[in-house]
Structure formats: structure tokens, C-alpha cells
Amino acid sequence: MAAQSMQENDTEGVPPVISVRNLRMGYGTRVLLDNVSFEVRRGEIMVILGGSGSGKSSLMKTIIGLYTPMAGDILIGGRSIVSARGEERAQLQRQLGVMYQSGALFGSLNVLENVRFPLDQFSDLTLDEKNLAARMLLQQVEMGYAESLMPGELSGGMLKRAGIARAMALGCSILTLDEPSAGLDPITAANLDRTILSLRENLGFTFVVVTHELQSIFAIADRAVMLDPISRSIIAQGNPAHLRDHSDDPRVQQFFNRRPDASR
Amino acid sequence: MTSTDESGADEVASIALRGRITVHTATPIWKSALETLARNPQRRVIVDASALEYIDSVGIALLFDLVRRERPPGAQVEIRDLAPNLAALVRGYDPKDFVQPGARRPHVGLVEQIGRAAASQLAYLQHLGSFLAQCGTGLRRSLFRGGSMRWGEVLEVATEAGANAVPIVLLVGFLMGVIIAFEIGLVAQKFGAVIFVVNGVGVAMLRELGPLMTAIVFAGRTGAAFAAQLGTQKVNEEVNAISTFGLDPIDFLVLPRLAAAMLVVPLLAVLADVVGLFGGALVMLGFGVGFLQFSVQLLSAVTAGDFLLGIVKAAVFGATIAAVGCERGLSTGAGAISVGLSTTSTVVTSIVLIVVIDGIFTVLTS
DSSP states (O other), X not given: OOOOSOOOSOOTTOOEEEEEEEEEEEETTEEEEEEEEEEEETTOEEEXXXXXXXXXXXXXXXXXXXXXXXXXXXXXXXXXXTTOOHHHHHHHHHTEEEEOTTOOOXXXXXXXXXXXXXXXXXXXXXXXXXXXXXXXXXXXXXXXXXXXXXXXXXXXXXXXXXHHHHHXXXXXXXXXXXXXXXXXXXXXXXXHHHHHHHHHHHHOOEEEEEOOOHHHHHHHOSEEEEEETTTTEEEEEEOHHHHHHHOOOHHHHHHHTTOOOTTO | OOOOOOOOOSSEEEEEEEEEEOTTTHXXXXXXXXXXXXXXXXXXXXXXXXXXXXXXXXXXXXXXXXXHSOOOTTOOEEEESOOHHHHHHHHHSOGGXXXXXOOOOOOOOHHHHHHHHHHHHHHHHHHHHHHHHHHHHHHXXXXXXXXXXXXXXXXXXXHHHTGGGHHHHHHHHHHHHHHHHHHHHHHHHHTTOGGGHHHHHHHIIIIXXXXXXXXXXXXXXXXXXXXXXXXXXXXXXXXXXXXXTTOXXXXXXXXXXXXXXHHHHHHXXXXXXXXXXXXXXXXXHHTTOOHHHHHHHHHHHOOHHHHHHHHHHHHHHHHHHHHHHHHHHHTOOSSHHHHHHHHHHHHHHHHHHHHHHHHHHHHHHO
């Protein structure tokens, strides 16, 4: 039997689905990140971490093609999203499901219509079929009970879970999540971590997760890249527990051990 | 490639799934699979997934849709050779969770709909009245009882809402004067009463059109902006933050806008009056009435009372627009869509109220 969207958790030797090569990005003439290179392998949960202002969310938005880098390249499935234009770029972007920090649900649509929105735009399935697919996605993120609610009626955790369901709707294999656990209570955050792990397990998604929630990082991440606002680059890369236990870099130790700055 | 087909066996029909089933390829496969089920209502159906290469969430929905259907005993749908994790996923869904509720919204008759709409408008007017009373109390306190009106904010709002609106008010006022003079002039010419067109233009501009057109421009330009500003502040919980500092949002946010509106709408109305009369005078040149004759006739036709009535009306219009805009803004629900609704509602409600108030003024002063 052929591999049917199966996933192995051990991602050693698995080809990369995202390659970031010598990336330099910023705003105007201000360079925010420089010489950033890393790869995300198929089926892996890769966490981008770092303190506030280190450029995590900007890096994610550059990977998904919202920002144009100053230099370097980003390959999605071997094709450059930086040099792609028009329909080719749109096709690459559709391979990436994105959950924004606030959920970014459309305020005029209820939860079910939000999740169904990509199917309405890009498939000619019947309404019943689209509704079934959207409801199953909502069940995957434990939001089946909230399908008729409007985004304004949802809590932070519900917004994020609905945002994940919508991100999955187009059948993309890579999900990028911006701060999924930020501002959530520990139980909701743990439930969200469980949802991420179960989606990887069951549907074989690759995840790029931007976060600085330590518990969440240790719960879900296979590997992590750590950004630093001073050096404006990656200062550590690897399994988070391994980095915590074996890294000699004081900045990494300070982050993982939640130590305040010595000068304050 | 993916296909479905039926075997010729007596007891069993089969559907063979091959290749990739994704959101982009699922439609014909789904349709064909459902047709196979419909053609074989009494036969067992085997879904062979052994040649399936890739399946996304829509494909999973397709498989679940096939197995969840109620069929007679011995005619169930069975999926074979699906990857174990995907098979577990399909089994994990409970068909009962996807039963559509049959209940529909109860029918409401036309009379009941009208009644409900009238009741809701009445409730809104009551709410607006109580809001205006709160504003009145706040205004008295701020101006006369040692309260602190935020005059800096008043000037800022007045600049944006008043000074920046001068060009558009001048344009609209001028065109109104031109149009009125021209329309009345054409009719009056037939009766040899061209000189009385000046009376018409004077009274119409000073008592009605000057304040009315200024108010309509103000409602569209500034009333909507008030609703959007306060609505966004409400959505961002800035209004809550003001309350938790022990400040009254009405004193802090509404009164400066109310005071600025009551200040600038009369001033803008004066500008509209002046350019409207000037526009009328220009048109009257074409009918043989010079500027001097126009001014003499105008002064004999209108009184200071007409001018003052227009100014008082403009102040009332300004207060109404600011109050409606601020009330709608502070009543905004959650989300961007609510801000849009508040803005639209402000413009519509303001214009309706302006016309109603203008009618009341006309009846009371005629």
C-alpha cells in the first residue's frame, strides 16, 4: 500500500519541505534578521522561538510570502516563493495553511462559514459536501459545538482553534501557527498542543510554530530555531530539551531558564 | 488517477480509489461514489483504498460520507486497505454529530414584523433620549459646575470636523444657491416676478438649505467618523480602560465631540449661507438683477430672525449628529463588522432625525 498522507515522527533524513537560505529581511533600511538559514522537514514540528522583538512573526510572514526579503531565498517544496510571481506564487501560498495570532476569522461569517470559506473559493463540491468537510475539521480541533457562533462571540482559544481548522481546509500539508498558545489559560493551551500533535499524527501535517511559551515548546517541538534581537540571527538550532540541557550559549540558557537580565 | 467502479459480482459492489484525493480532485470522485451507492441500495459496497496515494481533509470527509450513510443490514459500506491512522481517523467521527437539525426559524407574519420593527425603533429612541439626557447633565457639569471640559480635544475635533470641512461645505452651499436661483428664476420669469426670486433664495438659504445641507455633509463626513472612532475604541476595550480609571466615557469621549459639533456646524452653516447667496446673486445677473439690486431686495426680504433661526437649527443638528455618532460608536458590538454597521446606522439615523427636527422647527416657527 502506498503512503497515504502518513507521517513518521522521526524526521531524520526526511527531505525538507521548507528551506530558508541566507535570509535577510527588515523594514525600510532597518535590517531585522540577517543570514538566517534552516530547514523544516516533512512531518516535523519546527518552533521559531526568541524573545519579544526578535523577529519571529516577521520571519513567519516572510516564509508565507507576505513580506519580501532583502536577500536570500525561501523554498517551499523546492520552489522559490521569493522569486515566484502571480499564479505560481498564489499556488505556493496555498500549500501553506496559516493561523494568525488573533485567529483572523472573518467577522461577518460564522465559524462554519469561516472554515468553509476556502472550500467555497477553490472547490466545486456541493454545499452539503463542503459543510461536512468543514464540520469534520471543526471536530478535529474540538470546535464542533461552536459552528454557528460568530467570531465576536468566541474566546481567544476558540478563535485560534477555528483559525487552525480554516488553515487546514485547503488540504495544505504545512501549517504555520503564529503564537498559538499566547494569552491562553494552561488547560486551553495544553488542549491546543494536543490538537497540534494529533493533527500531525493523524493527518501528517508539517508545522512551523512561532511561540515563546516554554511549556508549549517542550510539549510539541521536534526542533527549534532560536532568534536573537541583538545578533539579528539564529543563535541556536536543535531539539529544545537538548538545547536547554547542553547549550553553552548564555542567551539560550537565560531563555530556557527564564532568567531576568543581569543588568536590571 | 482515481476512479470508482462496480464489480459484476452478485452480492458486492466495489469502489476503487486511486491516486490523490484532494480538495481540487474530490468533486467527480465523490459524485461517482454516491452514484454507486445509489445504484446498489441492497448490496454491500467495498471501498478499495489500496491504490490511494494521498488524501487530504476533503478526502477524509468523502470516506466518512460513504460509511456514515444508513443502509439496510448486509448492504453496509466497508473501506479496505486504508492506512491505519486514516482508518482510525474516519472511525473516530460519530455520524450522530453530523445530523442536521430540522428545526427552522418560526414564520413571522407581516403585521408582527412591522410591530417588532416599530418596537425596536421606539426602544432605540428611548435609549437615544436617555443618552442625550446623560450628555446634557455632563455638559452642564463640565461648563458650569467646575467640571473640566477637555478644550484641547474640543479644538482638535473642531479643526478636523470644521476647518477641514470648509471646502466641501463651500462647494455644496454655492451650488445650492445657484440651483435654487436658477429653478425659481425660470418659473418667475414667466410671471414677470424675477425680483422676487431674491426673496426665495434668501429665505430658503438662511432658514432651510444652509443649515440642512451643512448638516447632511457633517453627518456623512464627521458623524460617521465619530461612530468609527468610538466603535474601534470600544472593540479595542479602550472604553473599558477609560471606565476603570474612574473616568466617565461620556465626559471623556462624547462631550468634546458634542461641544465641537455644536460649535462648528453653525459656523459652517454661515459659510454655506454666504456662498449660497453669492451663487444666487451670480445667477440673478443672468436674469437682469445686479448685485446692488440683489442686496437691497435681500435685506428687505429676510430678517435677522431668519438668519438666527438657521444658526440655532444648525447647532441642534450638530448636537444631534454628534450624539447619534457617539451613541452608535459606544453601542458597537464585537468585531470589525459591528464598526461598519455603527457607521452606516449613524449616517442614516442622523439624516432622518435632521429632517424630522427640521420639520418640527418649520411647524413651530411658521
